[in-house]
Amino acid sequence: MTPSGQCTFGGSMACARAVTTLLGQWRDGDAAALDELAPLVYDELRALAKRYMASERVDHTLQATGLVNEAFMRMAGMDVPWSDRAHFYAVAARSMRRILVDYAKARRREKRGADARHSNIEDAIVADTDAGPADLLDIDAALKRLAEIDARKCDVVVLHYFGGMTYDEIAEALDISSATVHRDLRLGKAWLVNELEAA
Numbered sequence: 282m283t284p285s286g287q288c289t290f291g292g293s294m295a296c297a298r299a300v301t302t303l304l305g306q307w308r309d310g311d312a313a314a315l316d317e318l319a320p321l322v323y324d325e326l327r328a329l330a331k332r333y334m335a336s337e338r339v340d341h342t343l344q345a346t347g348l349v350n351e352a353f354m355r356m357a358g359m360d361v362p363w364s365d366r367a368h369f370y371a372v373a374a375r376s377m378r379r380i381l382v383d384y385a386k387a388r389r390r391e392k393r394g395a396d397a398r399h400s401n402i403e404d405a406i407v408a409d410t411d412a413g414p415a416d417l418l419d420i421d422a423a424l425k426r427l428a429e430i431d432a433r434k435c436d437v438v439v440l441h442y443f444g445g446m447t448y449d450e451i452a453e454a455l456d457i458s459s460a461t462v463h464r465d466l467r468l469g470k471a472w473l474v475n476e477l478e479a480a
Contacts, residue, residue, distance in 0.1 A: 297366050304363035332445035352376040367454035374444030385417040423476040434469035
């Protein structure tokens with residue numbers, strides 16, 4: 282994807298409307314809408330990918346641009362009833378997390394468990410534990426358990442820690458209040474800390 286414009290998550294109302302309109306057209310089967318959408322969202326997706334990659338190991342084979350392209354390709358193949366721009370970025374954040382987890386699983390298989398633990402973006406979650414840096418796969422397993430108990434709290438944690446979204450951005454994406462985001466994030470983080478300590 283080659284960016285020819287930009288439309289950031291916190292961008293103008295006109296930009297938000299343009300992205301939402303294109304998402305609707307894409308959802309309705311207009312393939313050309315995807316070509317118009319890509320340059321509008323590229324910069325924000327790349328910023329999101331950089332936040333993800335900032336806390337991955339330095340020798341990671343996947344770079345931010347590659348993560349954006351892979352996530353965009355996966356999303357292009359999804360049958361998602363896109364509702365708006367916030368929904369799109371929320372799905373993008375989850376897709377990027379899934380890609381990084383898949384890479385971590387592949388790396389663990391290659392190394393057969395050796396040297397598989399590394400510091401990552403969840404340092405903020407595990408800072409309150411005595412377990413040291415958490416493994417991305419352990420965190421992914423804990424997040425899956427949290428999703429079974431409380432899907433919204435899991436979404437809030439993923440969008441904040443993995444997606445780097447602010448409380449207001451998460452509130453918009455999930456259609457909840459910022460106060461609810463704050464409460465869910467606090468409770469979700471506490472639950473994850475307990476899970477990771479138990480593991």
